[in-house]
Amino acid sequence: xxxxxxxxxxxxxxxxxxxxxxxxxxxxxxxxxxxxxxxxxxxxxxxxxxxxxxxxxxxxxxxxxxxxxxxxxxxxxxxxxxxxxxxxxxxxxxxxxxxxxxxxxxxxxxxxxxxxxxxxxxxxxxxxxxxxxxxxxxxxxxxxxxxxxxxxxxxxxxxxxxxxxxxxxxxxxxxxxxxxxxxxxxxxxxxxxxxxxxxxxxxxxxxxxxxxxxxxxxxxxxxxxxxxxxxxxxxxxxxxxxxxxxxxxxxxxxxxxxxxxxxxxxxxxxxxxxxxxxxxxxxxxxxxxxxxxxxxxxxxxxxxxxxxxxxxxxxxxxxxxxxxxxxxxxxxxxxxx
Ligand SMILES: CC(C)(COP(=O)(O)OP(=O)(O)OC[C@H]1O[C@@H](n2cnc3c(N)ncnc32)[C@H](O)[C@@H]1OP(=O)(O)O)[C@@H](O)C(=O)NCCC(=O)NCCS
Numbered sequence: 533x534x535x536x537x538x539x540x541x542x543x544x545x546x547x548x549x550x551x552x553x554x555x556x557x558x559x560x561x562x563x564x565x566x567x568x569x570x571x572x573x574x575x576x577x578x579x580x581x582x583x584x585x586x587x588x589x590x591x592x593x594x595x596x597x598x599x600x601x602x603x604x605x606x607x608x609x610x611x612x613x614x615x616x617x618x619x620x621x622x623x624x625x626x627x628x629x630x631x632x633x634x635x636x637x638x639x640x641x642x643x644x645x646x647x648x649x650x651x652x653x654x655x656x657x658x659x660x661x662x663x664x665x666x667x668x669x670x671x672x673x674x675x676x677x678x679x680x681x682x683x684x685x686x687x688x689x690x691x692x693x694x695x696x697x698x699x700x701x702x703x704x705x706x707x708x709x710x711x712x713x714x715x716x717x718x719x720x721x722x723x724x725x726x727x728x729x730x731x732x733x734x735x736x737x738x739x740x741x742x743x744x745x746x747x748x749x750x751x752x753x754x755x756x757x758x759x760x761x762x763x764x765x766x767x768x769x770x771x772x773x774x775x776x777x778x779x780x781x782x783x784x785x786x787x788x789x790x791x792x793x794x795x796x797x798x799x800x801x802x803x804x805x806x807x808x809x810x811x812x813x814x815x816x817x818x819x820x821x822x823x824x825x826x827x828x829x830x831x832x833x834x835x836x837x838x839x840x841x842x843x844x845x846x847x848x849x850x851x852x853x854x855x856x857x858x859x860x861x862x863x864x865x866x867x868x869x
Contacts, residue, residue, distance in 0.1 A: 536594075539632055542579060542586030548596040549588050550576055556615040556648035564832035567672070567768050568647050575601050575613055587636065589629050591620065598625075600633045600644075606721030609642035609844070621649055627659035630838075631845070634663065640844030641665075643717065645837050652836070664842025668718060669813035671834040673827035677806045681796055682825040687789035693749040693761060695737055700751075701774075702726075702733035704758040708776035715815060717839045736774065742767035748797035750790050754778060760786035762794040769805035770798045775818070782817075791825060 542549040553576040560569035578584035584603050591597035597620040602610040612633060616626065626646065634641045644665075657667060693701070706729035709716045722728050737744045748764040760777040764770055772794060777786050798807045809827070811818050813834075 536590060536592050538590040539587045539636060540590060542588045542599060542601070543582065545588050545596065546580060549579060549586060549599045552588075552596050552599045552615055552617050553579075553601075555617060559648055563650065564830075568833065568835070570768065572613070572615070572647055578603070587633060589632070591617075598629050600629065605639045605642075607723050608720055609640040609840070610638065610644075611721075612641050612644040614644055614646055615648050616646070621653060623653040623656040623659055626653070626656055627663065630660065630665070631663055635845050641840060642720070643837055643839045645835065647835065650832075650835070660838055664840055664844070665838040666841040667836040667838055668714060669834060669836050670718075670810055671813055672808050672810050672830045673822050674806050674808040674830055675795055675825075675827050679826045681799070682788070682792050684788040684792045684825070685785045687752065687785050689752045690750050690789060690793055691753070692746065693751050693763070694746055697751065697758070698733050698737055699730075700758040701736065701761060701763070702729045704751075704761055704776055704778060705729040705732055705774070707778050711779055712815070714839070715812060718812065718837055736763050736765065741765045741773055742771065745770065745798070745801070748794050748801070750793050750797075752781075752786050752790065754781055756780075760790055762787075762790040764794055764798060764807070766803075770801075770803050770807040772807060772809035775809065787821060788825060791821075 553572055557569040557572045557576075560566070560572065575584060579586050579601060584601055586599055586601040588596045589598040589600075596617065598614060598616045600612050600614045602612045605611070614626075614629065614633070616629075626649070630641070630644065660667075706726050709729075710725065716725065716728075719732065720728055721731070735741060737746075742765040745764040745766060748770070749762060751758045751761040753759060756778070758778075759781040761774065762772055763774040765773045767773070772791070775787055775791060795807060808830070809822065810833075811822055813819060
């Protein structure tokens with residue numbers, strides 16, 4: 533392998549890359565986040581199959597100390613997952629690898645996640661902000677089996693969704709997120725939000741995110757098509773993949789009523805694990821609504837997505853410095869932080 537601080541394509545060094553991925557997946561399982569662990573396992577399989585790309589960061593002992601992985605990038609850039617071996621998770625090391633990946637001549641990083649780094653090292657947010665990234669905190673919320681179904685204000689016009697609603701779902705997706713650019717940035721692949729919404733709607737119902745449970749997915753029609761909807765998929769258990777209300781129809785209790793209806797339909801199927809959803813902690817209307825209805829956060833799943841909020845850097849040579857070798861404090865000093 534190459535000397536310290538080299539960034540190498542992961543595919544020719546598959547065993548090393550898989551070793552780091554497996555180490556972090558084990559930690560995630562032990563910490564109580566089996567879904568993220570499994571998703572990392574999926575990323576490892578994609579790398580093995582050659583359907584995703586990655587880079588491996590070489591450490592002081594000629595070993596992999598971090599791996600960055602991404603699917604084929606969309607128009608707006610790469611969506612990267614970066615995992616670090618134990619002992620290399622200081623702020624300076626993380627920021628440096630992000631900078632190296634971002635400037636490696638490939639498409640810019642649109643967003644990235646750092647699974648396996650539950651408590652953020654001091655100074656990381658500042659270092660990443662300087663590189664043009666802002667955090668969004670994502671957390672799974674679960675609706676406990678023991679909880680009664682939420683009691684909500686009655687709303688008329690709730691109906692089941694069907695495959696034929698794909699276009700209406702796409703149009704609602706586009707409208708519901710039009711006023712939330714930070715939420716859209718978590719999933720955007722293309723520059724055109726309408727095209728992203730069309731693809732997302734198809735994927736929601738075609739099994740890409742697990743089997744679609746049409747019998748637990750509901751909508752309310754309005755003057756311009758669907759005004760609100762909930763969608764449920766079976767992704768390692770029932771997941772409310774979408775909860776959305778047209779901006780013109782908000783505050784009427786639509787989302788509350790649709791969620792309650794979906795939860796009742798999910799219960800009728802008696803799944804072995806309770807329903808959940810994923811929320812951005814910063815998305816206050818959504819967070820407040822879910823907590824008020826009785827969902828509770830699964831703290832082990834809390835993690836940040838770093839979204840590009842500043843301009844992408846011009847590609848540059850690798851620069852000074854290397855993979856720091858000592859414990860975090862030494863490493864930070866070594867990088868002058
Ligand atoms: C989050 C979202 C789905 C809520 O939809 P909604 O239909 O407005 O939700 P509800 O009307 O059921 O409840 C929202 C609020 O209105 C209040 N409300 C409910 N019925 C009401 C009524 N008749 N009159 C006034 N307010 C009412 C609720 O108490 C709640 O108040 P809160 O903000 O203090 O919690 C909507 O804001 C949305 O689509 N956001 C964009 C997409 C999104 O972020 N989805 C979640 C992704 S995880």
